[in-house]
Amino acid sequence: MNILLSLTSFPIVICLLFTQVEAFDLKPILADLEKDGVTIIPELFSPEEMDAIHDYYEPIKEKILHVLDTDKGHQRIFQTDGVTTYSHYWKIDQDFILQAGPGRFDTSYGFREGSFASDHLLHHPILEQIMQQTLHKEYTNYAGIINAMPESGSQYWHRDTHNLADSNNDGSQLLTMDDFYFTVLIPLVPLSEENGTTEFRIGTHRKTAQAFDEAENKRFNVALGSAIVFNGKISHRGRENFSSHDRPVIYIVYHKKWYNDRYREGL
Ligand SMILES: O=C(O)CCC(=O)C(=O)O
Numbered sequence: 656m657n658i659l660l661s662l663t664s665f666p667i668v669i670c671l672l673f674t675q676v677e678a679f680d681l682k683p684i685l686a687d688l689e690k691d692g693v694t695i696i697p698e699l700f701s702p703e704e705m706d707a708i709h710d711y712y713e714p715i716k717e718k719i720l721h722v723l724d725t726d727k728g729h730q731r732i733f734q735t736d737g738v739t740t741y742s743h744y745w746k747i748d749q750d751f752i753l754q755a756g757p758g759r760f761d762t763s764y765g766f767r768e769g770s771f772a773s774d775h776l777l778h779h780p781i782l783e784q785i786m787q788q789t790l791h792k793e794y795t796n797y798a799g800i801i802n803a804m805p806e807s808g809s810q811y812w813h814r815d816t817h818n819l820a821d822s823n824n825d826g827s828q829l830l831t832m833d834d835f836y837f838t839v840l841i842p843l844v845p846l847s848e849e850n851g852t853t854e855f856r857i858g859t860h861r862k863t864a865q866a867f868d869e870a871e872n873k874r875f876n877v878a879l880g881s882a883i884v885f886n887g888k889i890s891h892r893g894r895e896n897f898s899s900h901d902r903p904v905i906y907i908v909y910h911k912k913w914y915n916d917r918y919r920e921g922l
Contacts, residue, residue, distance in 0.1 A: 688785075688789065697881045700776070751763075763800075777796065785884060800903055848874060850898040853875075
């Protein structure tokens with residue numbers, strides 16, 4: 656681009672970006688997050704951006720599937736809300752691939768470069784504003800991808816955060832803490848009940864495990880380019896994929912720097 660043209664258009668671009676972010680009303684988002692623990696943010700990413708991310712993902716998926724097909728992996732045993740869960744994990748270069756329920760894998764492999772490492776994906780200005788309002792300061796983020804393959808089963812119910820207790824695994828100690836962890840799910844295909852959109856126990860980010868059964872269960876149809884944002888304390892699970900296509904979802908976790916999210920029991 657002509658340098659003069661790019662210099663003169665620079666303030667206009669900044670102005671447009673600023674207006675887009677300024678015009679966004681955070682109040683209903685923050686109200687949903689406080690009351691329900693989960694919300695949907697429409698149209699964060701353009702169709703072109705989603706296509707580029709999906710194209711970048713395809714060869715990465717092939718490498719992951721090769722590992723899953725040729726290596727039997729290691730067993731992983733861990734507790735979720737006091738329930739013992741049996742699973743598997745694999746190593747790929749410096750990263751892990753975690754089995755996150757039958758037919759569902761979770762990995763941060765591939766997020767060091769390319770479209771997966773784009774600043775607009777990892778630091779979207781609207782998501783940054785939400786985190787500024789909820790986590791306030793001293794937080795960081797990282798990303799990964801969960802793919803529910805066709806015929807994958809339901810995931811185990813879980814909170815994304817540790818319960819912060821050795822005993823009393825109902826979350827009572829966790830609930831005394833300020834919020835310190837939010838997850839953003841950015842689907843690479845539209846999410847529906849058919850392909851297993853995530854199920855949430857509404858309001859359980861403020862509830863102990865004894866109240867989980869009384870909670871309203873909710874699932875969202877999510878358009879391409881939109882995102883689900885939820886409090887890491889909420890009980891949730893991915894659901895079965897009844898469709899004949901993969902259901903890949905990028906996640907971006909924002910958490911306080913004091914919390915070690917690299918630690919995974921059983922790895
Ligand atoms: O696969 C999904 O729908 C959600 C998975 C998820 O949120 C998780 O594993 O924490």
